[in-house]
Amino acid sequence: MQIQDLLKQTDKLPNVPDIVRELIQLLNDPNAKYSDISARVSHDQTISLKILRVVNSAYFGLSRKISSIDDATVLLGMDRLKTLVIASGFANSVTKVEGLSLADFWADSFRVAELAQWFAKRTPLVDEGEAFTAGIVHNIGRLLLHLTAPDIAQDIHTLVANRKAGRVKAEQDLLGFTSQDAGRALMDLWKFPAGLGYAVQHHKRPFANDEPKPLACVLNLACYLNACIRSDRDYDLVREGFPKAVAQMAGLSDGIVYELDDALVIDDGLSQLLH
Known part of the structure; x- marks a missing residue:
């Protein structure tokens, strides 16, 4: 083999969202515009909802409820948001x-x-x-x-x-x-x-x-x-x-x-x- x-x-390969692939390709790009990435994440409803659920969990222990990706970016920083997006995208790339x-x-x-x-x-x-x-x-x-x-x-x-x-x-x-x-x-x-x-x-x-x-x-x-x-x-x-x-x-x-x-x-x- x-x-x-x-x-x-190709029909059996993991279906990794485009936003996740973009983030990974930008890992070593010092000129990456993460404001654009944040906006893209906001438009992916599935990933956004999962990330907001995690951000509002006891693990992060934030003092107030976070309702948007922009707020999450301000409080956590782009690096942490990036890791959450990548983890979420892969975790949901296959269902069974x-x-x-x-x-x-x-x-x-x-x-x-x-x-x-x-x-x-x-x-x-x-x-x-x-x-x-x-x-x-x-x-x-x-x-x-x-x-x-x-x-x-x-x-x-x-x-x-x-x-x-x-x-x-x-x-x-x-x-x-x-x-x-x-x-x-x-x-x-x-x-x-x-x-x-x-x-x-x-x-x-x-x-x-x-x-x-x-x-x-x-x-x-x-x-x-x-x-x-x-x-x-x-x-x-x-x-x-x-x-x-x-x-x-x-x-x-x-x-x-x-x-x-x-x-x-x-x-x-x-x-x-x-x-």
């Missing part, structure tokens, strides 16, 4: 996927996004908005696989669940490529920034090709902490197993290991975007 066999099934719980999938992606952003705030080498977006889409290739080749996706899941193979090996054996490869191809198709696609493709093994890129390293660290959270790993074991070489290439200080307890209790507040 070739990755193009998945991508050519065979063999995959969308609620669990996106909740997991949201947590990785928040963790990636947490690390990015602590290094000068990675933009926090780009890190957040990388977290949202880090597993998009797996979603693509379930949408376009559900039988193979189930076979891979069975191999992994029965401990017959790790996910990367199972995918390579049954597909000839990994879901990370497929994720990058999908983002290339969508014309997302190349650095974002590279991070998604290489985050599981950032040292495998060339010199590790900081964004891929940050994403690797976020996935590591997410796995620790899912397995309720003891903090001492989290710190002991922390990939320090990856952290160094991400531009993080050695002292980051003593801050990890803060990251382990991150509450993203984004789960309401799923409803």
Whole structure:
């Protein structure tokens, strides 16, 4: 099988709103006119309503009710609004996927996004908005696989669940490529920034090709902490197993290991975007 066999099934690909694609393409554009973006968001009723619900939730704890995207932008800032739009747009890009719980999938992606952003705030080498977006889409290739080749996706899941193979090996054996490869191809198709696609493709093994890129390293660290959270790993074991070489290439200080307890209790507040 070739990755193009998945991508050519255009009717099954995630339906990401245009406004979300525009925002991602503008991630590294210092001349982006975010006032125009805010106006565009206001005209997308579905995304606007979801964002206003989240903004007015206890998570943000605002003193008054926010009734417009303009108000939300003033109070939260464009960067935070941008992350909410991207998260909402992806979370609602598909409605049902065979063999995959969308609620669990996106909740997991949201947590990785928040963790990636947490690390990015602590290094000068990675933009926090780009890190957040990388977290949202880090597993998009797996979603693509379930949408376009559900039988193979189930076979891979069975191999992994029965401990017959790790996910990367199972995918390579049954597909000839990994879901990370497929994720990058999908983002290339969508014309997302190349650095974002590279991070998604290489985050599981950032040292495998060339010199590790900081964004891929940050994403690797976020996935590591997410796995620790899912397995309720003891903090001492989290710190002991922390990939320090990856952290160094991400531009993080050695002292980051003593801050990890803060990251382990991150509450993203984004789960309401799923409803």
